[in-house]
Structures are given as structure tokens and as C-alpha cells.
Amino acid sequence: MKLEGAERDQTFTLVDAHCHWSTQHKECSANVTDIQWQPQLQGLEFNTITKRCVMSTNQWDWLSVKKLAEFDDEQFKIAFGIHPWYSHLFSTGSEYSTTLENKRNHYQNVLQYKSSQQEEFDCLIETLPHPLNVYDYIDSHFNKELVSCIGEIGLDKIFRLPRNGYYTSSSEPQQLSNIRVKMDHQLKILNILLDLSIKYSLPISVHDVKTHGVIFDVLKSRILSQQHIMICLHSFTGTAEFLKGNYLRVFGQERIFISFSKWINLDKNLNVFQEILKVLPKRCILTETDYTIDTNDRQQLARDLLYVNEQLKIYLDLESLEDITNLVKTNYIAFLSI
Numbered sequence: 001m002k003l004e005g006a007e008r009d010q011t012f013t014l015v016d017a018h019c020h021w022s023t024q025h026k027e028c029s030a031n032v033t034d035i036q037w038q039p040q041l042q043g044l045e046f047n048t049i050t051k052r053c054v055m056s057t058n059q060w061d062w063l064s065v066k067k068l069a070e071f072d073d074e075q076f077k078i079a080f081g082i083h084p085w086y087s088h089l090f091s092t093g094s095e096y097s098t099t100l101e102n103k104r105n106h107y108q109n110v111l112q113y114k115s116s117q118q119e120e121f122d123c124l125i126e127t128l129p130h131p132l133n134v135y136d137y138i139d140s141h142f143n144k145e146l147v148s149c150i151g152e153i154g155l156d157k158i159f160r161l162p163r164n165g166y167y168t169s170s171s172e173p174q175q176l177s178n179i180r181v182k183m184d185h186q187l188k189i190l191n192i193l194l195d196l197s198i199k200y201s202l203p204i205s206v207h208d209v210k211t212h213g214v215i216f217d218v219l220k221s222r223i224l225s226q227q228h229i230m231i232c233l234h235s236f237t238g239t240a241e242f243l244k245g246n247y248l249r250v251f252g253q254e255r256i257f258i259s260f261s262k263w264i265n266l267d268k269n270l271n272v273f274q275e276i277l278k279v280l281p282k283r284c285i286l287t288e289t290d291y292t293i294d295t296n297d298r299q300q301l302a303r304d305l306l307y308v309n310e311q312l313k314i315y316l317d318l319e320s321l322e323d324i325t326n327l328v329k330t331n332y333i334a335f336l337s338i
């Protein structure tokens with residue numbers, strides 16, 4: 001994208017309201033302080049600063065994500081969460097035994113598979129770690145001084161576990177099993193994280209794949225009365241009618257934020273994006289990459305965010321790029337109450 005005239009010399013503040021840290025073997029994970037976070041974007045026609053809200057999704061990425069807030073809490077706001085793709089790694093009972101039998105019982109209870117897939121299940125059990133008790137995990141890791149948001153949390157109806165038991169940020173394509181996490185277990189984990197959001201009055205960043213109605217019902221019953229809790233539906237792909245008739249009508253535009261990514265909203269669901277913008281008040285708009293910020297090129301992340309801003313500017317018929325970046329920044333501040 002080429003900028004012209006005065007815009008070329010401006011510095012734009014971009015917002016990545018939903019991004020990630022990679023999940024990989026510890027020895028491969030980058031050190032937070034080794035990365036030059038705001039590089040001069042050499043060779044590009046613009047200067048940018050990015051404000052990021054970084055999600056945590058499991059017990060491994062959390063260890064790096066929490067360091068980001070300790071390193072620079074202006075640039076990084078961090079979220080504490082358990083993503084549905086990792087929800088099976090957590091147990092919700094009061095069973096503390098670490099026997100193999102206990103591990104097997106846990107995964108039998110939370111994973112969904114057919115009897116013909118018993119062999120596949122047995123292989124998975126071998127590679128899966130012993131489950132962590134979710135309440136212990138929260139007690140020992142959640143830190144209200146560092147955390148600005150609860151996320152990534154939510155439900156996913158279609159994902160399948162990789163054969164190694166959980167997603168890692170590997171460059172190799174991961175082979176998928178036919179085994180899924182039961183919806184009732186995903187719901188339990190979601191509800192426990194919503195308890196945390198309610199207890200500390202923290203906004204939530206929500207993952208919703210093919211579960212639009214269920215998530216809406218859960219959020220309505222749990223947090224409608226908690227008027228200070230803001231909701232970000234990240235990379236939302238439900239219909240404009242659903243958004244308008246449910247979230248905007250019931251929660252009101254002050255509490256709902258839709259965060260748009262280049263990857264999901266523009267490249268894969270452009271029609272839905274255009275329809276949503278017809279019903280979505282400007283105050284509800286956020287931007288995101290949904291990418292891992294430690295393993296992706298920071299210049300490319302900035303380019304992607306600028307692309308989303310540029311498209312928003314066009315569809316909303318705004319005058320300048322600054323109009324949209326300022327709007328998104330204002331919305332980001334409102335979402336996180338910062």
C-alpha cells in the first residue's frame with residue numbers, strides 16, 4: 001500500500017486487539033526482550049506504532065505472554081485464557097491424583113470419539129500430558145495486576161485434535177486425528193473463565209466457530225447483568241442479522257466490539273465483512289491480526305493491520321487513514337477501559 005502527501009510523514013498508531021504468542025517447545029520459544037518490537041519500517045512509506053492485546057491460550061504461551069506485560073505495559077496489554085483447542089488439557093473436578101488411571105479417565109471423560117477410534121485415542125493418551133486442574137492453574141498463574149482481559153476463551157464445534165495431542169506453532173503441517181473435545185467440557189472451561197472475568201471486572205475476547213447461538217446464550221445468561229464487562233467477538237463470522245438482532249440489541253453497542261482481521265474477515269469472508277459494517281456502529285470496530293507476534297515478521301503484521309484500516313476507511317467512506325486509526329484507537333481504549 002502506498003501513502004501519499006502528508007500521510008507519508010505521519011506516524012500511525014495501529015491496534016492489534018487480538019494476537020498471540022506461539023506455543024512450542026520451551027527451548028525454541030523466543031525471549032520477549034530479545035525482539036525489537038517497534039522497528040523502523042525500512043522500505044515502507046509509513047511509520048507505525050502498534051498497540052497489542054496479546055492472548056494466552058494455554059499453560060505454555062502464558063509464561064511468555066505474562067513477560068510482555070512486565071516488559072512494556074504501554075505497548076502490550078495481556079489476556080489470560082484457555083482456548084477451546086487446549087481445554088482438554090485442564091480438568092475441572094476436585095480429583096488431584098496424578099496416576100495414569102486418573103489421566104486416562106480424564107481424557108475419556110472430555111474427549112469425544114467413536115469405539116472404532118479406540119486405537120487412535122490410545123495413541124493420543126500416550127502423548128498427552130497429565131491434565132492440570134483448572135482451579136489450581138488459575139490460582140497459581142492468574143495475576144490481576146498484569147492482566148487486562150480474559151482471553152482467548154470460547155467454543156469451537158469443528159476442530160479436531162492433532163495427533164500429538166494439542167496444537168503447536170510448528171512450520172510442519174500437523175496431522176489431525178478424528179478426536180474432538182466434548183462441547184460440555186468446553187462449556188465448563190468457558191464458564192470458569194467467565195467467573196474470573198466477573199470477579200475482576202475484566203473484558204473478554206471470544207472465539208466462536210460454528211457456535212454463535214450457544215455462545216450468545218451463555219454470555220447473555222452469565223454477563224448481561226455485569227454491565228461493566230465488554231465483549232470482543234474476534235474475527236466474527238456470524239451474520240449481520242445475528243449480530244444486530246442478538247448482541248447489539250441485547251447488550252447494546254457500548255459493550256460489543258467486533259475485531260476484524262485481514263485473514264479471516266477480508267480474505268475469507270469479505271461479503272460478511274461488508275454486511276456487518278452496514279449494521280455495526282463505528283464505536284464497536286476493532287482491528288487484529290490473530291497471528292503469533294513472536295514468529296511473524298513485524299513489518300508484515302503492520303502491513304496487514306494497515307490493510308484492514310484502509311478497507312475500513314473505504315467501506316465506511318471516511319476521509320483519511322488517520323480518521324480510521326484514531327477511531328480504532330479510541331475503541332480499543334474503551335474496550336479495555338484503559
Ligand SMILES: [Zn+2]
Pocket residue numbers: 018019020055152207234290
Ligand atoms: Zn485467536
